[in-house]
Every structure is written in structure tokens, then in C-alpha cells.
Amino acid sequence: MFKEAKLALEDGTIIRGEAFGSETVKTGEVVFATGMTGYVESLTDPSYRGQILMPTYPLQGNYGVTEEWYQSDGIKAEGLIVREMCPAPSHSLSEKTLPEFLEEYGIPGIAGVDTRALTIKIRDKGTMKGALATEEIDDDELLEMAVKQPDITEIDLVDMVCVREPVILNEDASGRVVIVDCGIKRNSIDALLEKDLGVVIVPYTTSPAEIMDYEPDGLLISSGPGDPTRVRDAIDTVKALSERLPIFGICLGQQIIALAFGARIYKMKFGHRGVNQPVKDLRSGTVSITSQNHGFTVDPDSVKGTDIEITQLNLNDGTPEGIEHRELPVFSVQYHPEAGPGPHDTVNIFDRFVDVLREY
Numbered sequence: 094m095f096k097e098a099k100l101a102l103e104d105g106t107i108i109r110g111e112a113f114g115s116e117t118v119k120t121g122e123v124v125f126a127t128g129m130t131g132y133v134e135s136l137t138d139p140s141y142r143g144q145i146l147m148p149t150y151p152l153q154g155n156y157g158v159t160e161e162w163y164q165s166d167g168i169k170a171e172g173l174i175v176r177e178m179c180p181a182p183s184h185s186l187s188e189k190t191l192p193e194f195l196e197e198y199g200i201p202g203i204a205g206v207d208t209r210a211l212t213i214k215i216r217d218k219g220t221m222k223g224a225l226a227t228e229e230i231d232d233d234e235l236l237e238m239a240v241k242q243p244d245i246t247e248i249d250l251v252d253m254v255c256v257r258e259p260v261i262l263n264e265d266a267s268g269r270v271v272i273v274d275c276g277i278k279r280n281s282i283d284a285l286l287e288k289d290l291g292v293v294i295v296p297y298t299t300s301p302a303e304i305m306d307y308e309p310d311g312l313l314i315s316s317g318p319g320d321p322t323r324v325r326d327a328i329d330t331v332k333a334l335s336e337r338l339p340i341f342g343i344c345l346g347q348q349i350i351a352l353a354f355g356a357r358i359y360k361m362k363f364g365h366r367g368v369n370q371p372v373k374d375l376r377s378g379t380v381s382i383t384s385q386n387h388g389f390t391v392d393p394d395s396v397k398g399t400d401i402e403i404t405q406l407n408l409n410d411g412t413p414e415g416i417e418h419r420e421l422p423v424f425s426v427q428y429h430p431e432a433g434p435g436p437h438d439t440v441n442i443f444d445r446f447v448d449v450l451r452e453y
Contacts, residue, residue, distance in 0.1 A: 098203035101235040103222040112227035114195025114202035120242040121145040121171035123223040125212045127367030131434025133162040139254035139276030140386045141170040142318040151176035157187025158194040164278040168198040172225040178204040201227040219362040250319035251275045259295045266291035271309040276317025280433035284443045298326045301333040311339040311450045314346030321348035339449045342425030357395035364388035368435035371408040383428035384435025
């Protein structure tokens with residue numbers, strides 16, 4: 094039976110469609126992602142906390158949901174906008190439908206939306222605050238919720254997704270990496286475990302002294318949601334340990350490393366989200382297709398005069414996709430080499446990290 098859902102945008106637009114998932118109201122920044130697959134991985138990616146996700150590919154839910162694809166302990170996005178929702182998935186691993194998945198975690202969905210038109214609007218005007226309702230609510234009230242919610246730059250989103258206590262994995266391994274958790278994805282953890290490394294996942298607020306107590310061989314600054322300038326503890330950790338340990342950053346981790354060495358960050362108009370972003374390595378000339386999910390980036394002009402240099406660029410808009418310290422074993426990438434979802438063109442960057450650990 095058809096049940097109406099409504100999406101209100103801060104510019105006054107009200108979009109109506111069919112409700113699925115949980116019966117509730119959620120607010121967040123409305124963003125689009127260009128992958129043709131990967132809705133489970135995207136919904137469970139902690140970097141989508143605070144955001145209402147809209148895949149540009151029109152059909153969603155067609156292969157169902159299985160916990161094997163989760164990138165965290167559940168859905169982190171605030172809501173889901175789709176053109177067409179498939180109620181009868183077909184996949185040998187499927188354990189539940191997409192509507193059941195959203196309902197399980199209290200997340201609203203809206204189907205029947207002209208996602209092409211909405212994507213064009215966001216590309217033109219930039220990401221917008223929105224409110225998504227799958228229960229009865231007055232249009233004006235819903236619009237007010239969209240407009241009056243805090244900007245994503247005003248919310249400590251990392252604090253909502255990081256671990257509360259340290260987690261130790263593969264304790265008997267010969268090498269050990271401490272992950273400063275700003276919203277780590279499961280695939281990133283697995284990529285290190287597959288290299289037979291011990292892993293200690295700590296809250297981003299963990300002090301440098303506490304990190305060194307684990308006797309790590311290196312440090313990974315993880316991906317995560319929101320404005321990197323709000324993650325002061327992690328920035329201070331990079332400053333304190335950059336001359337003592339090799340450091341590798343992914344996505345938000347790149348922005349944190351850049352801030353630690355004096356560069357600036359700015360919020361992008363609509364960000365990079367999807368599994369088809371072309372990245373060029375400036376040294377080798379190699380072009381890779383990458384998985385990405387970020388709304389902030391390093392200001393390339395601010396890198397001049399610092400101890401870091403840009404090593405990779407996005408071929409769509411020229412934004413920095415990789416940076417490296419000129420002398421210290423500190424480097425990072427803006428994309429997600431662990432994929433999940435996405436291509437595996439750049440997964441070998443974990444091999445480089447392991448090589449640096451062994452050489453240092």
C-alpha cells in the first residue's frame with residue numbers, strides 16, 4: 094500500500110514520494126553518490142553520518158542486504174533517497190530487503206524521486222540541508238526542521254561514530270598498527286589484518302602517550318564524517334608523533350594530516366561520492382579509478398611553503414588526492430583504497446604502508 098514520504102530542502106523545495114523503511118523524521122545534509130552498486134556499504138559507512146544519501150543510479154535494493162557487506166555495525170546515514178526501490182531482491186547472499194534493513198535501524202527512505210533532477214540541483218546549488226519524513230507532518234514544520242538544523246560544520250560527527258574503548262585485534266602478530274578511529278571502515282581494518290599486522294583501534298581522543306604505550310610500528314588516521322577542523326585531538330596526535338612513527342591517512346585522515354602541517358581545508362560545493370573518481374599519480378603518471386566519500390578537501394594553494402607536497406590529483410576537478418611529507422614517513426590519500434564499495438585499483442597502497450613500517 095502506498096504511503097507518502099516527503100523531503101524538504103532548505104531552499105523551500107518539497108519533494109513527495111513513496112515511503113519505505115522506518116516511520117520517522119530525520120534531518121541531514123542531502124548528498125549524491127554516483128556508484129551503480131554498493132548501497133549497503135555506503136549506508137553503513139560512518140563517513141555518511143549526518144547526511145541523507147541519494148544514489149544517482151535509479152534502481153536500488155535489487156540484490157538485497159547481507160551483513161557481510163557492512164562497513165560498520167549498522168546504518169550510519171540519516172536517510173535514503175531513491176528513484177526506484179526493488180522490493181524483491183535477487184542474490185544468493187541476501188538476508189533481507191532494503192526496506193527491512195532501513196526499518197531495522199530506524200532510517201527513513203523515499204522512493205519515486207526524480208534523482209536526476211535533484212542531482213542537477215545539488216550540482217548547481219551545492220549540498221543542501223534537508224529533512225526526510227515518512228510519517229505525517231505539516232510541510233511548513235518539515236521545512237523548518239530542514240532550515241534550522243545545525244550546519245554539518247557545527248556538529249562533532251566523529252564523536253558519534255568512533256569506538257569508546259580500545260579494540261585489540263591479532264595481538265600475536267609481529268607488527269602492530271594503531272588506528273586513530275575517526276570513523277574507520279571495516280574494509281580498512283581487514284586490509285591491515287590481511288597483511289598479518291596486529292591492529293589496535295583507539296578513540297580519536299586518545300593521547301599520544303597512550304598510543305605509544307601500545308608500542309606501535311605505525312599509525313593510521315582513519316576516514317570519517319564531518320569537518321576535519323573539529324577533530325583537534327587527532328590533529329595534535331599527528332603533530333606529536335610524526336617524528337616518531339610512520340603515519341598513513343585515509344580520506345578524513347588526509348585532511349587531518351594536512352592541517353597538522355599547516356595547510357588549510359575547505360568545504361567543497363558537492364563533494365566526491367561514488368566509485369568512479371579518476372585519480373592521477375603525479376610521479377608515475379598512472380591513473381586509477383577510485384572509491385570516494387568526502388565533502389571537504391585540502392586547499393592546494395595552502396600547501397605551498399609547508400613540509401608536505403601534493404602527489405595525486407583528481408582528474409575531474411584538480412583537487413588533491415594524495416599528499417606526502419618531504420622528509421618524514423607520513424603520507425595519505427583522499428580516496429578509499431580499501432574500496433567497499435568500489436574498484437580495487439589502489440589497494441596496493443596498503444602494501445606501501447607495510448613496506449614503510451618495515452623500513453622505518
